[in-house]
Amino acid sequence: MKPERVVENENVYTLVEKIKEGDREAFMTVTRLYQKKVFLLAFSYFRNKEDALDIVQETFLRFYQKADMFHKGRNFQSWLLQVARNICIDYYRKNYSRESTFNRERNIDEMNLPATDSNESHGSSDLKEPFSSCLEKLSEKQRMIFVMKHYNQLEYREIAQILNIALGTVKSLHFKAVQNLRALMSPYLGRQT
Amino acid sequence: MKECKKYQKNLVAFLYGELQGDEKKSLESHLDTCSLCRSELDRLKEVKNGADSLNPEIENVMASIDWEALQEKISEAAFEEGTSMIRQSWLRSFLQSIFQPKLRPVYAGLFLGILIGAAVAFMIFRTPHLQVVKNGEIIVPQSFLEWAELEMARRNTIDYLERSQYLLLDFVQSSLDESAGFWQSNYASQKARDLLSKKKYINQQLDKFHMAKAKAICDQIELLFFELIQISEQISMAELKRIQDLIVERQVLLKIKIVKKELEKSEV
Numbered sequence: 032m033k034p035e036r037v038v039e040n041e042n043v044y045t046l047v048e049k050i051k052e053g054d055r056e057a058f059m060t061v062t063r064l065y066q067k068k069v070f071l072l073a074f075s076y077f078r079n080k081e082d083a084l085d086i087v088q089e090t091f092l093r094f095y096q097k098a099d100m101f102h103k104g105r106n107f108q109s110w111l112l113q114v115a116r117n118i119c120i121d122y123y124r125k126n127y128s129r130e131s132t133f134n135r136e137r138n139i140d141e142m143n144l145p146a147t148d149s150n151e152s153h154g155s156s157d158l159k160e161p162f163s164s165c166l167e168k169l170s171e172k173q174r175m176i177f178v179m180k181h182y183n184q185l186e187y188r189e190i191a192q193i194l195n196i197a198l199g200t201v202k203s204l205h206f207k208a209v210q211n212l213r214a215l216m217s218p219y220l221g222r223q224t
Numbered sequence: 225m226k227e228c229k230k231y232q233k234n235l236v237a238f239l240y241g242e243l244q245g246d247e248k249k250s251l252e253s254h255l256d257t258c259s260l261c262r263s264e265l266d267r268l269k270e271v272k273n274g275a276d277s278l279n280p281e282i283e284n285v286m287a288s289i290d291w292e293a294l295q296e297k298i299s300e301a302a303f304e305e306g307t308s309m310i311r312q313s314w315l316r317s318f319l320q321s322i323f324q325p326k327l328r329p330v331y332a333g334l335f336l337g338i339l340i341g342a343a344v345a346f347m348i349f350r351t352p353h354l355q356v357v358k359n360g361e362i363i364v365p366q367s368f369l370e371w372a373e374l375e376m377a378r379r380n381t382i383d384y385l386e387r388s389q390y391l392l393l394d395f396v397q398s399s400l401d402e403s404a405g406f407w408q409s410n411y412a413s414q415k416a417r418d419l420l421s422k423k424k425y426i427n428q429q430l431d432k433f434h435m436a437k438a439k440a441i442c443d444q445i446e447l448l449f450f451e452l453i454q455i456s457e458q459i460s461m462a463e464l465k466r467i468q469d470l471i472v473e474r475q476v477l478l479k480i481k482i483v484k485k486e487l488e489k490s491e492v
Binding site for chain 2: 055058059062063066067070071074075078080083084087088091092095157158159161162163165166177180181182186187202205206209210212213216219220
């Protein structure tokens with residue numbers, strides 16, 4: 032899951048300038064370089080391949096339409112992931128918010144609660160579903176920060192840029208996200224918190 | 225314990241490689257000596273391991289995607305939808321330069337000015353009209369009556385000036401011999417009398433609507449006709465000559481023409 036640092040900013044600026052003039056090749060290059068990063072963010076957030084692919088497509092279409100709004104000096108990856116993040120949130124509110132309460136209830140039932148007398152630690156594959164459900168229970172911001180940090184392996188500094196919040200706030204929200212996940216995961220980790 | 229609390233706040237950042245320099249060294253040396261914080265770190269590592277449990281699935285899903293095809297599909301969608309947009313990019317940048325956010329108050333002021341101007345112009349220039357209500361009754365607004373009265377005054381004055389102009393023109397252009405006969409004929413004196421009685425009628429209108437310029441010239445004409453009628457029966461050549469010269473000297477006909485034109489344009 033190590034995302035490679037794709038391209039130097041100077042090269043991206045050149046590509047974006049070409050895209051503004053309608054260069055299709057440049058657009059395809061940028062899409063090739065960043066589509067996996069956007070997918071990783073969207074898939075980690077939604078845990079659904081089709082939704083994540085929709086997000087990827089919508090993000091690059093939005094980028095193409097708003098390329099004029101990207102100015103030299105900004106970090107392109109942060110800017111693009113900011114666009115992706117906004118689309119994720121809109122998409123979530125449009126398609127998931129109505130069923131979220133129902134799903135949460137259902138997820139708790141489906142979480143294969145461990146026997147109360149069990150003291151054994153679970154293997155990592157057993158943690159997949161419970162962890163996924165616990166992640167969904169985090170607040171929108173904590174969840175997004177956790178996903179960006181853990182799966183996209185972004186630095187706090189980059190997350191702060193994307194979410195347009197202070198570095199200290201990112202650090203504090205990430206801390207809270209991990210603490211909350213630990214509390215939610217405690218029944219599956221075989222320990223008391 | 226108090227010291228541990230301080231270090232535990234940094235454990236998540238440490239776990240995710242965000243701690244550097246002295247902060248990192250200090251935490252590491254604390255962890256060497258504090259079993260409580262080490263066990264706290266282990267618990268946090270379990271969360272990280274839980275998050276890692278999704279990695280195989282993510283890798284499988286990513287491996288199942290045809291990235292080349294996706295890239296092609298996105299590009300096709302963007303360029304199909306965006307062709308017209310790119311063509312119009314010059315228009316967009318032009319509009320963006322005109323409608324800059326800092327100029328918004330100026331545009332708002334202009335728009336407001338135009339609205340107020342249009343409203344004022346409408347109030348001034350609108351033609352009053354009759355309102356017919358459902359059951360056939362006609363409501364005549366006060367503004368309509370005033371407008372109709374002013375319009376009648378204007379038309380009556382124009383008519384008076386026009387008729388006077390022709391009569392005076394006939395008089396001025398004819399020779400003295402003809403003039404004597406002209407004023408002794410019933411035709412001219414009757415016309416002059418008609419005009420004098422009409423003047424009495426339009427006097428009220430001229431006063432009411434403050435048509436000062438028109439009133440001045442109408443008064444002059446009235447005096448002329450009055451004099452001509454008074455003396456028409458025993459008029460002498462010398463008197464006729466004096467009146468003709470007076471008309472020419474005071475440029476009465478020119479004045480009539482000007483006032484008439486002004487009235488026709490409603491400028492009085």
